[in-house]
Structures are given as C-alpha cells and as structure tokens.
Amino acid sequence: MINDITSILEKAIKLHSLNEREILYLLKTEKNDKLFSAADKIREEYVGDEVHLRALIEFSNYCKQNCLYCGIRKDNTKIIRYRLVPQEIINLAKKAANYGYKTIVLQSGEDLYYTVDIISKMIFEIKKFDVAVTLSIGEKTFEEYKAYRKAGADRYLLRIETTDEMLYDRLDPCMSLKNRMNCLEDIKKLGYEVGSGIMVGLPGQTLESIAKDIVYLKSIPVDMAGIGPFIYHPGTPIEKSECNSFDLALKVMAILRLLMPDINIPATTAMETLNPNGRLIALQCGANVVMPNATETQYRRHYEIYPGKICPGDSPGHCRFCIENKIKSINRYAAKNKGYRRIIN
Numbered sequence: 001m002i003n004d005i006t007s008i009l010e011k012a013i014k015l016h017s018l019n020e021r022e023i024l025y026l027l028k029t030e031k032n033d034k035l036f037s038a039a040d041k042i043r044e045e046y047v048g049d050e051v052h053l054r055a056l057i058e059f060s061n062y063c064k065q066n067c068l069y070c071g072i073r074k075d076n077t078k079i080i081r082y083r084l085v086p087q088e089i090i091n092l093a094k095k096a097a098n099y100g101y102k103t104i105v106l107q108s109g110e111d112l113y114y115t116v117d118i119i120s121k122m123i124f125e126i127k128k129f130d131v132a133v134t135l136s137i138g139e140k141t142f143e144e145y146k147a148y149r150k151a152g153a154d155r156y157l158l159r160i161e162t163t164d165e166m167l168y169d170r171l172d173p174c175m176s177l178k179n180r181m182n183c184l185e186d187i188k189k190l191g192y193e194v195g196s197g198i199m200v201g202l203p204g205q206t207l208e209s210i211a212k213d214i215v216y217l218k219s220i221p222v223d224m225a226g227i228g229p230f231i232y233h234p235g236t237p238i239e240k241s242e243c244n245s246f247d248l249a250l251k252v253m254a255i256l257r258l259l260m261p262d263i264n265i266p267a268t269t270a271m272e273t274l275n276p277n278g279r280l281i282a283l284q285c286g287a288n289v290v291m292p293n294a295t296e297t298q299y300r301r302h303y304e305i306y307p308g309k310i311c312p313g314d315s316p317g318h319c320r321f322c323i324e325n326k327i328k329s330i331n332r333y334a335a336k337n338k339g340y341r342r343i344i345n
C-alpha cells in the first residue's frame, strides 16, 4: 500500500488499478488539483478532445418507486405528473436527431403505463433516425431487457446509487441492492453498453463506501459511469447532508477516469446545478460526455428529481447550441459520431 499522492497517482496512471485503500486516500486528499490534472491528461490521451452529446428526453415523471432522495418518488403528491404519448416521444427524438444528436436517451420514472410493446415500438421507430438509443427506465426483468435490445436499444443506464447495503436499504425502500446488481449483470449479458454510477454526498454515506462503489463499477466493468452529487429535495423525507458533494463528485469522477481510462463519463447536470460552471469544470477533470435536455419546455420543470435543475425555461434547440458554444470555449468540440466506448487495451 502506497500512501502519498504522487506515488498513488503514478501507479494509477501506469496501471489503471488501485486498491480500496489507495482509492480512499485519493478521496480524502486535499490536493485535488493533482488528481484533476492527472484525470484530464488521461482523458485526453484515451478519449481525446471530442465531447459526446446525448439528447435526454424525460418522457414520464410517474414512478412506482419511493427512493427517499428522489423528487419524483411515488409519495410526492406535490408535483404535477405528466407522461408523453409514444408519438410525442418519437417526434422529440426526431427533432433531436435533426439538431445533430447521435444518441437519444429515453428516461422516465418506473412507469408501468409503458408496456414492453410500447417501448419496443418506440425504440424501433427512433432507430430509423440513425442514432444510438439509450434507455434509462429502471429495473426490468431479463425478458424485458432482452425485448428492448432486440428492438434496437444500444445502451442502458442504471445507476447502482450506492453499494452500501445498509444505506441502500434505508434509501430505497422495497428495492434491493442484490436485485439492482442482477439487473446490471443482465444488461451486460445482453450486450448493451452498460451505464451505471452513484450519487455522492448522501446522508450517512461514507468515503469508505464510495471507495467500494468505485471498485464495484470497475468490476462490472461499466462502459459509462455517471456521478451525481446528491441535492436535497424539500418534498422528500431524506435529511440534508453537510458534505461538499460537488467537489466530492468531481473527485470520484476523476478517480474513475484514472482507473477506467477509455470509458464514457458524463459531466452531470446535477454538477451544473451546484456550480454554474459545473459541466465545464467536470469536462476538465475527466469527463467526455454531456447530456443536454431535449425535453419540451412545458414538461421540464415537472421532472424535478432535485430542485434547481438547470435550463428549466429553455427549449431543446437552445440547449443544443448553448452547450456546443460552451464546449468550444474550452477548446473541445462536439463529436459527430455515436460515441460508443472504444475499448483500448
């Protein structure tokens, strides 16, 4: 076990492998700049200067689950629920493809209104626009995942949220860590690109458990890892947390880049919610993906997983061009390809 920042970073850069205690050391260090510049260098070397844009369509905020941290949880009666009909979703996807997006991400709460048949048909239609399709619709059975894959879905996003079983059981009632891990295994088996990730700064979450999360994400191994700082939502029963979840999220992201140099890592929207420059900062600490919102303006504010989400009054077109300009401002550029993970051995 090495225990000074320079040697740990050297090892990470050379071997892309660290043990749990070394990861913990990096999580605890105050020398963030060294970690961030190492991650930025590795990002440049392995995935280059292109930034992949994924158009996010939040098509329903109905959810049968009751995650304590989440603003669209079933028991939150204070939000207005909406659900788009398949043709609206397909039209939005077409619009996004016309804006030059090469990936469409379909995201919703766990909404049983959308049957396997409905989702499969949507995927099939959207694939005609020459885009990659990512699903982010929660826990399903193997057979359902299989049907979506057959319909043409390329990627699946399912954050593990935390691998700390006690924390998981407390925050995600009626769900189980074991089942979520099984879902990720199923997704992997079916040949999807696997996207997962965690939230950081949850009340009761320890740095030790985050180090374990990182080891878990590498063990899958994920093709994409999204790290979101936890943001307290007043409509939820969870308590506030004291930690600086923005900095911690950046650190987790940077460590993941060092350990999995060729994966896709988004600069998450939650980061920008906590810091007006959050996504550009993240893109310079290891990230290479941004997921701009392509949901129509009138629905956006109701998809309130956490408060203060960015661009609530903007249109899909506005977000598309705004983000491209921001990316150019740091001498990077929006990719024109579908942005699959290119595995580099």
Ligand code: 5AD
Residues within 6 Å of the ligand: 069, 070, 071, 159, 161, 198, 199, 228, 229, 230, 231, 232, 233, 270, 305, 306
């Ligand atoms: N703060 C930040 N992120 C959250 N998510 C859910 N609730 C919150 C919150 N309060 C994240 C979860 C989920 C993703 C869609 O949003 O990680 O997987």
Ligand code: FES
Residues within 6 Å of the ligand: 063, 064, 065, 066, 067, 070, 071, 072, 073, 074, 108, 109, 110
């Ligand atoms: Fe379902 Fe959050 S409780 S998406």
